[in-house]
Amino acid sequence: DTGVSQDPRHKITKRGQNVTFRCDPISEHNRLYWYRQTLGQGPEFLTYFQNEAQLEKSRLLSDRFSAERPKGSFSTLEIQRTEQGDSAMYLCASSLTGQLGSPLHFGNGTRLTVT
Amino acid sequence: QKEVEQNSGPLSVPEGAIASLNCTYSDRGSQSFFWYRQYSGKSPELIMSIYSNGDKEDGRFTAQLNKASQYVSLLIRDSQPSDSATYLCAPSGTGSARQLTFGSGTQLTVLP
Numbered sequence: 001d002t003g004v005s006q007d008p009r010h011k012i013t014k015r016g017q018n019v020t021f022r023c024d025p026i027s028e029h030n031r032l033y034w035y036r037q038t039l040g041q042g043p044e045f046l047t048y049f050q051n052e053a054q055l056e057k058s059r060l061l062s063d064r065f066s067a068e069r070p071k072g073s074f075s076t077l078e079i080q081r082t083e084q085g086d087s088a089m090y091l092c093a094s095s096l097t098g099q100l101g102s103p104l105h106f107g108n109g110t111r112l113t114v115t
Numbered sequence: 116q117k118e119v120e121q122n123s124g125p126l127s128v129p130e131g132a133i134a135s136l137n138c139t140y141s142d143r144g145s146q147s148f149f150w151y152r153q154y155s156g157k158s159p160e161l162i163m164s165i166y167s168n169g170d171k172e173d174g175r176f177t178a179q180l181n182k183a184s185q186y187v188s189l190l191i192r193d194s195q196p197s198d199s200a201t202y203l204c205a206p207s208g209t210g211s212a213r214q215l216t217f218g219s220g221t222q223l224t225v226l227p
Contacts, residue, residue, distance in 0.1 A: 033214060042119075042203050042217030043159065056212040091158055103149050104205075104215055106158040 004107035025094030119218035134191040138204030145206035
């Protein structure tokens with residue numbers, strides 16, 4: 001179990017640019033989540049995949065955000081035309097399917113700064 | 116009303132004392148509850164999970180759940196300076212995603 005891996009750890013970009021983040025979940029986990037966290041707040045749910053299917057998206061998720069999980073393995077989160085308000089820590093988490101909710105295992109996150 | 120509310124911090128306790136962290140949630144259908152610890156600049160790490168009413172102990176940590184009152188708590192006994200962190204309460208959702216909804220966290224400082 002190598003844990004959830006995220007890349008890059010830090011990204012600084014100029015407003016209006018596009019950015020893409022990658023997440024590699026724990027290999028046997030079929031559920032993958034993206035969260036966003038700003039200073040002083042708890043993580044906020046963005047979207048969820050079960051295997052390769054994106055099954056849920058937060059209503060807060062702007063259409064500038066898109067996520068994919070081809071082949072049910074790694075996932076990417078792209079933000080187009082970044083805005084300063086997108087500056088946050090983007091967290092990826094994975095879990096196993098279970099009848100009850102399973103705990104999420106988080107990666108180290110990607111910290112995005114939009115200048 | 117927020118979906119998950121945690122006692123406002125910051126909370127300071129002396130080393131060796133008991134730290135008590137509280138959380139209330141609004142979704143009566145939540146079945147699973149998790150406590151995460153988050154050090155500054157790091158990602159959340161799972162420290163406790165609880166699924167049934169009552170107490171669950173793991174080392175110095177005890178989670179307590181009362182579904183009727185929609186209340187969950189975390190006690191940390193013999194608090195250590197290394198316990199200084201933000202503690203996040205997270206009940207699971209009831210939809211197919213079962214995503215966790217996080218509170219804003221309680222910042223705990225254990226004073227040597």
